[in-house]
Amino acid sequence: MKIHYINILMFALPLNILVYNQRNHKSITPHIPNENPIKTHRSLCECELYEPKNYDNDHEMLSVMQDFDRQTSQRFREYDQRMIKNRQKCKDQCEKDIQKIILKDKIKKELKEKLDTLETNIYNKDLPICECEKSLTDKVEKGCLGCGVFGSGIAPNVGLFGEVALGAWKTAALVTAKKLAAEAGATEGASKGAAAGVEVVISELNTELGVSNLGGELLKTFINPKNYNNVEYIYQALYTKYKGLSCIQYGSVSAPITDPDKTFCTSVFEKYFYISNGSGDVSIPDVIRTTVKEIVGRSEITAEGTKEMVTGEVTLEAIKTNTAAVDTTYAGSQIAIIASIFAILIIVLVMVIIYLILRYKRKRKMKKKLQYIKLLKE
Structure with missing residues (x-):
């Protein structure tokens, strides 16, 4: 092992010599000095402006x-x-x-403890129906009960208030009928009275003055309901007619002569001598005006009487007609109200019968469920 260590150290020595020998670091690339040296820039954190102080x-x-x-x-x-x-x-x-x-x-535990003490033959149909899961029968029963109570309260009110409203309507309708009848009678009376006045004026002019036409028209056309009581209008027409006739002058008056209108001249002349008694203090125009006033006065009296009579008759007849119409409508409305009340009562009766049937069935079922309902209430 020592031999291997020595060999490794001896191999490392030549390697160091090769690394640090400059002759081994030759470069073929020529080094050109940089004429524009890179300027060193200071970073932001090196500025004095952003120092902590x-x-x-x-x-x-x-x-x-x-x-x-x-x-x-x-x-x-x-x-x-x-x-x-x-x-x-x-x-x-x-x-x-x-x-x-x-x-x-807790509820589950209590129910389990108490159900264990009851009989075991319990079916789902014997359990009470939960309030949140009502059957169709219970819903129908509740609806029928509500309809019966609501309908039984409505039926008398419909009859009571319907009769009161209908009576008030009848009173108001009769008052309106009488008012309309009076208006119709007054209109008809005025029309008939004016017509009667026109007839009187035409008849009196023809009888007293012998006039059958004025202004180139027949009296029926010349005299109408709008001007029959206009004294000045009729006088001007008569005086114009008198001046247009050929009459012999006798002093200050005209003596009648033979012509188509000699009757008119004769009548005026007679009226003149009758009013003046031959004194000559009254002129022909005064005679004509006085005669027209008398004729118009009589026509107005006749027109007023005819108006009152016709107004009374027409008003009475209109009241009868309108009252009959109101009574007919009132009777029809009464029949409709009575029919409505009967219909409501029939519906209420049917609802009550259905409710009683469903209630009877429910009571029979509830006899089996009383102990379970008591249990749930506890």
Whole structure:
């Protein structure tokens, strides 16, 4: 072994000689001196501006550091608050779950202990139905009961309030019917009265003055319900007609002569002598105006009487007609209300019957489940 050590040391000596001999390090590449020497640059951390002593004296840097510290602290505080809330929420939820598990285990244990003391021939159909899993029968029974109670309360109210509302409607309808009848009677009476007045004026003009036409028209066309009581209008037409006729002048009056309208001239002349008694104090225009006033006065009296009579008759007839219509509508509405009440009562009766049947069946089943219901209530 010593021989091997000696050989290794002897081999290392020539190797050192070869490494440190400069003649063995010849290079064929010529070395050219660098005319542009590389400048050495100082790094950022070597600047005096960023030394710790300058950090402490720089106000801007201090402000930035303070803002950073403040915002960081605020973020950490908000994070801690959220974590506290979340931890509390998780803790409460865990406690609730633990309580539910404990309660469930306790109930199971108690049920198992008490069921062991009961008879063993228990079937699933004998167990009570859970409130959250009601059968269709229970739902129908509850619905029928609600419909029966609700419908039994509605039916009397429909009859009561329906009759009250219908009575109020009938009263208002009768008042409206009478008002409309009065308006219709007044309109019809005014129309009939005016027509009667027109007839009187035409008849009196033809009888007293012998006039059959005025203004180139027949009296039926010239006199109408709008102007039959206009004294000035009729007077102007008559006086114009009188002036247009050929009459012999006798003093201040005209004596009638033979012409197609001699009847009119004769009538006016007679009226003149009758009113003036031959004194000559009254003129022909005054005679015509006075005669027209008398005729119009009689026509207005006739028109007013006819108006009152026709108004009363038409109003009474309209009241009867409108009242009959209101009574017919009222009777129809009563029939509809009664039919609705009967329909509601029939529906309620059917619901009550269904409820009683389902209730009877449920009671029979509940006789077997009483001890289990008592057990669950405990």
